[in-house]
Amino acid sequence: MTQLSTAPVATDAPGPTGRLRALLAISGNPMDYFTGLRDQYGPVVHIPVGFRDFYLISDPEEIHEVLVTSHRNFSKATMSAGRGKWAAPLSVVFGNGLTTSDGEFHRKQRRLIQPMFHHERIAGYGRAFAEISDDIQSGWKDGDRLDMSVEMTELTLAVVARTLFDVSLDSDVARTIRTAMPRHEGPLRWDSLPFARYLSMLPLAGNKRFFEGRERLEAIVYQLMAERRQGDGQGADLLSLLLAARDADTGEPMDDRQVHDEAITLLMAGHETTANALAWSYHLLGNHPEARERMHEEIDEVLGDRLPTIEDVPRLAWTDAVLTEAMRLYPPIMGMARRPLADFELRGHRIPKDSFVAILPWVTHRDPELWPQPELFAPQRWLKTPRPADAADALTGHAVAPGRPRLAYLPFGAGPRQCIGNTFSQTEGVMALATVGRHWEFEPVPGFQVNPLARITIRPEHGLPVTARRRRGA
Numbered sequence: 232m233t234q235l236s237t238a239p240v241a242t243d244a245p246g247p248t249g250r251l252r253a254l255l256a257i258s259g260n261p262m263d264y265f266t267g268l269r270d271q272y273g274p275v276v277h278i279p280v281g282f283r284d285f286y287l288i289s290d291p292e293e294i295h296e297v298l299v300t301s302h303r304n305f306s307k308a309t310m311s312a313g314r315g316k317w318a319a320p321l322s323v324v325f326g327n328g329l330t331t332s333d334g335e336f337h338r339k340q341r342r343l344i345q346p347m348f349h350h351e352r353i354a355g356y357g358r359a360f361a362e363i364s365d366d367i368q369s370g371w372k373d374g375d376r377l378d379m380s381v382e383m384t385e386l387t388l389a390v391v392a393r394t395l396f397d398v399s400l401d402s403d404v405a406r407t408i409r410t411a412m413p414r415h416e417g418p419l420r421w422d423s424l425p426f427a428r429y430l431s432m433l434p435l436a437g438n439k440r441f442f443e444g445r446e447r448l449e450a451i452v453y454q455l456m457a458e459r460r461q462g463d464g465q466g467a468d469l470l471s472l473l474l475a476a477r478d479a480d481t482g483e484p485m486d487d488r489q490v491h492d493e494a495i496t497l498l499m500a501g502h503e504t505t506a507n508a509l510a511w512s513y514h515l516l517g518n519h520p521e522a523r524e525r526m527h528e529e530i531d532e533v534l535g536d537r538l539p540t541i542e543d544v545p546r547l548a549w550t551d552a553v554l555t556e557a558m559r560l561y562p563p564i565m566g567m568a569r570r571p572l573a574d575f576e577l578r579g580h581r582i583p584k585d586s587f588v589a590i591l592p593w594v595t596h597r598d599p600e601l602w603p604q605p606e607l608f609a610p611q612r613w614l615k616t617p618r619p620a621d622a623a624d625a626l627t628g629h630a631v632a633p634g635r636p637r638l639a640y641l642p643f644g645a646g647p648r649q650c651i652g653n654t655f656s657q658t659e660g661v662m663a664l665a666t667v668g669r670h671w672e673f674e675p676v677p678g679f680q681v682n683p684l685a686r687i688t689i690r691p692e693h694g695l696p697v698t699a700r701r702r703r704g705a
């Protein structure tokens with residue numbers, strides 16, 4: 232039984248020894264390291280790392296306990312855990328926005344912002360998802376060598392620029408947004424590494440560019456806020472909605488700093504994630520021609536010659552399954568980190584106050600007890616209404632069968648801190664795949680090794696080069 236406990240009745244969880252060894256392993260290829268530890272030690276593993284004590288939790292039941300049932304016993308403020316204080320606060324970038332705030336303040340903000348992500352709102356963005364994807368693909372030529380990581384980042388950045396700020400990708404504002412914060416420089420590069428806080432204080436060129444970019448971006452957001460205030464207050468973009476939002480109890484608006492932090496949070500959290508999901512989808516489709524063919528058949532059948540609308544999404548079941556399965560194998564966010572506010576007991580093991588609890592979808596998504604043939608890319612796992620010919624495949628519908636543990640799959644997290652943009656990004660992703668797939672298929676570049684790099688997000692380390700081929704008849 233799981234219970235809150237202050238008495239040391241529970242045992243320590245099993246796990247490896249060697250704080251330095253763990254530190255090096257995590258700095259190298261953390262996902263293989265963590266998956267190996269789960270295989271060796273089970274669903275709760277104690278990993279002493281540097282000055283910290285990590286607890287890797289990988290079973291859906293215990294994950295549910297931490298993220299949902301007992302979420303109030305945990306904080307997201309993990310950088311203040313342990314003696315080392317060695318994670319660079321993401322708040323350097325996100326301020327006190329939704330991803331980084333905590334406790335009662337977070338609950339109040341979440342209540343305020345949640346309505347902006349209701350289904351009707353997302354339906355309103357459907358046109359932007361399709362039009363922007365169509366714009367991006369219209370610049371490609373048959374035989375072009377493309378980096379799909381870059382292309383998909385352009386696409387998803389254009390989508391947030393339009394939905395959040397109502398600006399197009401070729402505007403000055405969007406250009407600043409695109410170039411302002413070099414993504415892989417400064418604190419974001421180091422967040423999951425030891426002593427990141429200190430590394431980001433060094434007078435390095437990358438750090439300098441990063442902090443200058445942050446200032447430019449801040450100025451732009453304040454300028455856009457001032458413009459919105461001079462308008463009629465009826466704008467449908469997210470920034471207008473943030474400015475118009477009022478607390479249900481007090482009727483108070485957010486102050487300017489808070490609107491800024493929430494806008495930057497949505498901008499940053501809302502594009503690289505979906506870009507990764509799409510890039511990984513193309514990586515997998517490139518290596519599974521039968522899955523790609525089936526997706527193209529579906530797109531041709533559902534759309535013919537036209538752009539997708541939001542109403543088409545439920546009929547694009549295979550395309551949706553491709554994206555969903557890509558996020559199983561390559562979850563775009565590395566994981567959820569929590570700090571226990573008091574000693575906690577999980578499966579008879581003591582999880583000490585102020586330790587670092589890590590929940591890594593990559594590890595849970597590869598558990599062979601939850602996922603038959605876990606390494607296999609098999610979109611058919613997700614089919615609710617398969618074709619008769621699919622019946623012979625035992626994997627068909629497996630992931631959506633009744634009685635499955637809900638948190639066997641959690642690329643968007645779970646509980647009160649679950650991703651607020653999950654429906655937004657799933658809809659955007661399916662519509663982007665469908666729009667692009669009307670005309671294009673992509674060949675992998677022979678001999679190019681695609682490696683996942685896990686640093687907050689999981690992205691292809693050196694990009695995803697492909698050759699674009701215009702589909703026959705398209």
Ligand code: HEM
Nearest residue numbers: 329330500501504505508563567643644648650651652656
């Ligand atoms: C494939 C795309 C995406 C993935 C995989 C993803 C993943 C996640 C995950 C795992 C969390 C939970 C972190 C935790 O519990 O510690 C999260 C939170 C969040 N995401 Fe996403 N996300 C995606 C797209 C988006 C988009 C499109 C937006 C906004 C437009 C967004 C905004 C946020 C925000 C604001 C939070 C913090 C929510 C809170 O704590 O209340 N995300 N995301």
